[in-house]
Amino acid sequence: MHIGKSYRLGEFLRWTRRNTYILFFLGLFPVIIHEIWGLKWLNVPWPVVALLGTATAFTVGFKNAQTYARAAEGQRIWTDILGLSRFWGTISIDFINNPIHSKELVYRHLAWLTALRYYLREDRVWESNEKSHNKEYQQFFHIPERMRPLETGLKEFLPDDELELVLRSRNRMGKILALQSKTVKSLNESGQVIAPQYAAMQQMIKDFYAAQAKCEQLKDSPYPRQYAVINHFFVWTFCFMLPFGIVHDFDLLNEVVSAPLRGYMAWVTIPFSMLISWMYISLEQVGESTENPFEGSANDVPISQMSQQLNIELREMLGESKLPQDLQPRNNIIL
Numbered sequence: 170m171h172i173g174k175s176y177r178l179g180e181f182l183r184w185t186r187r188n189t190y191i192l193f194f195l196g197l198f199p200v201i202i203h204e205i206w207g208l209k210w211l212n213v214p215w216p217v218v219a220l221l222g223t224a225t226a227f228t229v230g231f232k233n234a235q236t237y238a239r240a241a242e243g244q245r246i247w248t249d250i251l252g253l254s255r256f257w258g259t260i261s262i263d264f265i266n267n268p269i270h271s272k273e274l275v276y277r278h279l280a281w282l283t284a285l286r287y288y289l290r291e292d293r294v295w296e297s298n299e300k301s302h303n304k305e306y307q308q309f310f311h312i313p314e315r316m317r318p319l320e321t322g323l324k325e326f327l328p329d330d331e332l333e334l335v336l337r338s339r340n341r342m343g344k345i346l347a348l349q350s351k352t353v354k355s356l357n358e359s360g361q362v363i364a365p366q367y368a369a370m371q372q373m374i375k376d377f378y379a380a381q382a383k384c385e386q387l388k389d390s391p392y393p394r395q396y397a398v399i400n401h402f403f404v405w406t407f408c409f410m411l412p413f414g415i416v417h418d419f420d421l422l423n424e425v426v427s428a429p430l431r432g433y434m435a436w437v438t439i440p441f442s443m444l445i446s447w448m449y450i451s452l453e454q455v456g457e458s459t460e461n462p463f464e465g466s467a468n469d470v471p472i473s474q475m476s477q478q479l480n481i482e483l484r485e486m487l488g489e490s491k492l493p494q495d496l497q498p499r500n501n502i503i504l
Contacts (some may be wrong), residue, residue, distance in 0.1 A: 170471045173501030188450045189443065192408060196446075199412040203420065204435050211413070218407075218414030222449075224285035224351055225403040228453045232394060232400045236392060241469040243462035246383045251475055252404040253380065254278060257373050258483040264366045268487070270356060275483050277349055280326035281377065282476045284341040287322065289384060289463035289472060295391040297337045297457050310502035313473040314464040342381050352373050383392040384463070392460040404453045408446040412438050457468070473504045494501055 182189070202208050261274040288310065297303055319341075323332055332347060340346035350371065357367040362480045391397075415438055422434040462470045481492050495501060 170504070171467060171502055182403060184306055185447065185451050185454060187302055188454070189447060192443045192450065194440065195409055196204070197441040199416045200435055200438050203416050208467055209417070210236060211245065212411050213413040214416045215414050215418065218410050221403075221407050221410060223409040225449060227345045228396075228400045229456065230307050230450060232392075233456040233459070235246060235396070235453060236456045239387065240459050240462040240468070240470065243384075243387055246380060246387070247470055249476055250377075250380050251479065252477045253373065253376055254282070255482065258486045260366070260370060260373070262486055263359070264370065265356065267361060270352075272362065272487055273350065274352065275487055276326040277331075277345060277352070277376075279476075279480055279483060280323050280335070281342055281345040281349075282479060283326065284319065284321045284411070285333065285384060286382060286472045287319045288342060289388050289444055290465050291356055291388075293461070293464070295390070295394070296461045298433050298461075298464045299354060302454070303454075303458060304477055305469075307465075309500040310467060310504065312504055313496065315465070330362055346374055346377055346381075354467045379488050388461075388463055397457075397460075400453060400456075406444075406447050407449060412442040412444055415442060429461075467502050469501050469504055 183312050199212070202211055244474075255286070257278055258275055262271045265271050265274075292299065298307075320332070320336060323335060326334060327345075335341050335344050336347075339377055353362065353370045356362040356370060357364070362370065416435055419438050419441075421436040422437075423431050459468055462468075463472060477493065477496045481495065
């Protein structure tokens with residue numbers, strides 16, 4: 170997530186520069202046909218291009234609205250996890266008069282958060298994080314889950330026997346919650362947690378299962394491919410046809426301009442077609458980079474920072490004095 174005032178224009182131009190190179194050649198080709206080859210009849214009527222541009226604007230706007238909704242949903246889910254986790258820490262300490270068991274429940278919950286965020290940072294074939302423009306931009310920020318393996322992150326919170334069970338499990342987050350439920354049941358049977366408290370803690374575990382399922386659904390259900398593909402086709406078709414639609418109109422300006430521009434106005438098609446096409450291409454690229462809010466791109470939900478925040482707060486609740494440091498943004502980006 171970018172936490173600065175805004176992206177700089179230079180950053181944006183660098184991020185989109187590969188498409189800008191393509192747009193230059195798409196603008197150059199019709200001008201060469203028109204001016205050098207003399208095929209001035211080979212153009213597209215402007216109303217056709219305008220209609221295509223309008224349709225493309227609708228598809229781009231629809232996609233960006235939907236991808237923003239996915240990002241906002243991811244933020245809402247993790248905001249809920251933030252509140253639930255704080256309450257879990259509170260009841261784990263207040264319900265149980267045994268600091269060892271309280272620490273066990275809190276640390277296991279931190280292990281659940283760790284396993285969940287590592288799962289959400291895994292790659293999916295439909296994600297855009299490995300595309301060249303996004304991969305190159307990763308040099309400007311850190312993805313904490315790529316800095317050290319999951320086993321190292323879990324070892325901080327789980328004993329060796331539980332760590333082995335969790336790492337062998339297909340659903341590591343679910344296994345950790347199952348261990349939480351087993352511990353809470355054991356505390357109830359030993360009389361350390363009375364029935365109403367036991368019910369409240371089991372309800373909390375159920376809520377964590379629900380939050381995990383929402384994260385899994387958002388992670389493993391991509392933005393519908395049919396909409397993504399048609400949006401991509403529309404945008405590039407418009408970018409291809411636009412210079413064919415405006416080259417004739419710019420050529421007509423030769424009748425009203427004076428030297429030294431007279432006779433060369435058709436070449437102005439290139440910068441203007443690039444500018445208009447760049448706006449459409451950039452909006453499409455922004456929508457693509459927003460549709461998967463957990464993949465590890467610069468615009469993702471900062472689940473690593475939120476998990477570290479909970480790590481600090483919950484351990485502070487336990488009375489610990491040696492606390493981890495907050496994650497710091499790099500180039501105004503924090504994950």
